Amino acid sequence: MNALRATIFTAGALAAAVAVATPASAQIYSIGTGKQGFFTYAAGAAIAKVAADGGLNLRISPFGGTSAYVPGVNAGEQHFGLANELETYYAVTGEVIYKDKAQPALRVVAVLTPLYSEFFVKKDSPIKTIADLKGKRIPTGYASQRVLDVLTRGTLANAGLEYKDIVEVPVPNVVGGADEFAQGKADVFMFALGAGKVAEVDSQVGGVRVLEIDHSKEAMARLRKHIPVAYATQVQPGKGRAGVDKPAWVYAYDYLVLANDKVADDVVYKLTKLMHDNKKELAANFGALNGFDPGRMAKDLGPVKFHPGAIKYYTEIGQWPPKSEN
Numbered sequence: 001m002n003a004l005r006a007t008i009f010t011a012g013a014l015a016a017a018v019a020v021a022t023p024a025s026a027q028i029y030s031i032g033t034g035k036q037g038f039f040t041y042a043a044g045a046a047i048a049k050v051a052a053d054g055g056l057n058l059r060i061s062p063f064g065g066t067s068a069y070v071p072g073v074n075a076g077e078q079h080f081g082l083a084n085e086l087e088t089y090y091a092v093t094g095e096v097i098y099k100d101k102a103q104p105a106l107r108v109v110a111v112l113t114p115l116y117s118e119f120f121v122k123k124d125s126p127i128k129t130i131a132d133l134k135g136k137r138i139p140t141g142y143a144s145q146r147v148l149d150v151l152t153r154g155t156l157a158n159a160g161l162e163y164k165d166i167v168e169v170p171v172p173n174v175v176g177g178a179d180e181f182a183q184g185k186a187d188v189f190m191f192a193l194g195a196g197k198v199a200e201v202d203s204q205v206g207g208v209r210v211l212e213i214d215h216s217k218e219a220m221a222r223l224r225k226h227i228p229v230a231y232a233t234q235v236q237p238g239k240g241r242a243g244v245d246k247p248a249w250v251y252a253y254d255y256l257v258l259a260n261d262k263v264a265d266d267v268v269y270k271l272t273k274l275m276h277d278n279k280k281e282l283a284a285n286f287g288a289l290n291g292f293d294p295g296r297m298a299k300d301l302g303p304v305k306f307h308p309g310a311i312k313y314y315t316e317i318g319q320w321p322p323k324s325e326n
Contacts, residue, residue, distance in 0.1 A: 028057040029267065032069030032081035034145075035062045037175055037200075039192040039255075039288065040082040043112065046285035047257070047275065054274040056267070065145030065173045067097065074103035076260045080271075084115050085229045085254045085301065087147040092304050097146040107307035109257040109268055110275055111299055113291035116193035116235065116252050117151050120181075120243050123207030127187065130159035130213060133166060136187040139177030141170035148174055152190060154226030158219050158251075181205075193250065194240050194288035202242040210235075210243040213251055220251070229253045240287040254299075259307050268309030272297070276317070298322045 033044035041062055048058040058080065063069040066083045070091055073081040087097070094102030121127045127136065133156065140163065142148035156162060169186045171177040178197050181189035182204045191198050193210065202208045213219070215232035224230055230251045237244045257275070259268055275282065276297060282289040298306065298319045306314075314320035 026057065028059050029079040029263070030061045031058050032061050032063060032073055032078040034065055034173075035175065037195075037197045038062075038065075039115070039195045040066070042196060042286045043255070043289060044082055046282050046289055047271075049285050050274055050278045050281050051271060053281070054270070054278075056270050056274065058271075063144070065142070065148075067146045068144045070106070070258070071101075071103060073258055073260055074105045076105070076262055079260060079263050079267075080109065081258045082112065083256055083258055084117075084147065085256055085304075086150065086227055088256055088258065088304055089229065089302070090147070096150060105261045107259050107261045107263075107268075107305055107310075108301060109259050109272055109307055109310050110297040111293075112255040112257050113289055113293075114233070114252040115255045116250050117148070117190055118193055118243075118250050119155055119188045119190055119211040120198065120201070120208045121188050121211055122205055123209045123243075125187070125209065127211065130155060130161070130211060133159070133188060133211075134161060135166065137167045137169050137185065138188055139171040139180055139186050139190065140166075140168040141172070142174070142177075143172050145173045148177075148190060150226055154223045154230065155190070155213070155251075157226055158213050158223040160222065192288070193235065193244070199240075199242040208243045209245070210248050210250060212249045215249040215251075223251060227251070227253065256301075259309075261307065263307070263309070265307070265309035265312065268307045269313050272310045272313040276313070295319070 031044050033040040044060050051058045061078055066087055069078055069081055070083050072078040090096045091098045091103040092106055169180055174191055178189045178191055178201050180186040182201050220232055230253050233252050234247050234249050235244055236247055276294045279292055279294050282292055298314045299322045311320055
C-alpha cells in the first residue's frame with residue numbers, strides 16, 4: 001500500500017511540476033481526475049508520467065468527483081479528463097444525471113480499462129449476497145459523483161431491491177462512503193476494485209470482501225435498466241485486488257480518457273500513441289492498468305464520439321472503424 005501511494009504521489013507530482021510554456025510543443029495540458037485516493041487520480045497520474053516521458057506535459061487537476069470536472073472538460077476548462085462510459089453517455093445525451101445539461105463538446109481519446117465498481121463488506125460479515133442488503137446502511141447521494149448514486153440503484157436492482165428497502169447514508173463522494181464504512185457508520189461501501197482506498201479500508205477493518213452479483217440473465221436485466229453499459233464478468237484473486245480471495249462474479253463497464261473537442265488533433269494523436277505503446281509503463285505506475293488493452297482502445301460508443309486525433313491514430317493501426325464486440 002505504501003508503495004502504491006508513493007507511485008501515485010510521484011507520478012502526480014511529476015505531472016503537476018511541469019512548467020507552463022507558451023509554445024505548443026511545451027504547453028502544459030490539464031487532465032481532470034478525482035482527488036488522491038480515487039481510481040481516476042492514480043490512473044491520471046500514470047498517464048501523466050508516460051506522457052511526460054514522451055514529451056507531452058500533462059498536469060493533474062484533482063476534483064471531488066467526475067461530476068465536478070466533466071462539465072469542465074466540455075467547457076474547455078480542462079483539456080482532458082477521465083470518466084466512465086456510463087457517465088459519459090449521460091453527459092453527451094443530456095440524460096439522467098445530466099438531464100437538460102448535455103455536454104456536446106466531449107470526445108473520447110481511448111478506452112482505458114474495465115472498471116469494476118463493486119460493493120464491499122467486512123470479510124466476516126453475514127452479508128453474503130446483494131439481497132442480504134435489505135435493511136442495511138448503504139452510502140447514497142454522492143453529490144460530487146452523481147453517477148455513483150445510479151450505480152448504487154443498479155446494484156441493488158440486481159437483487160430486486162430499491163432505496164425504500166435500505167437505510168440511506170448520504171455521502172459526498174466515493175471516498176466519503178468508504179470512510180463511513182471504515183468508521184462503522186455503513187454496512188457496505190462502493191469502490192473501484194483494485195483502488196488503493198480499498199486496500200486501505202481492508203487494513204483498517206481487518207479485511208473486506210467483494211459482494212458478488214447475481215449474473216443470471218434476469219438479474220442482469222434489472223441491473224441494466226440503471227446501468228445499460230454494464231456486463232457481467234468473473235474476476236480472479238491477484239495482486240492489488242483486496243477483497244477478492246476467490247473467483248467472484250461482478251459487473252464491469254469501461255473507463256474512458258476524454259478530451260475537449262477543441263484540443264489539437266496532433267496533441268490527442270500523440271497521447272493516444274503514447275498510451276498504446278506504453279502499456280507496461282502504465283501498469284507499473286498503477287497496477288489497475290494491467291487491465292488496459294492496447295488492442296481495445298477504440299469501440300463503438302453509440303452517440304459518444306471519438307476525437308479526430310485519436311481516430312487518425314486508430315485508422316493507422318487498424319482499430320478504426322471499431323469492430324463489434326457483440
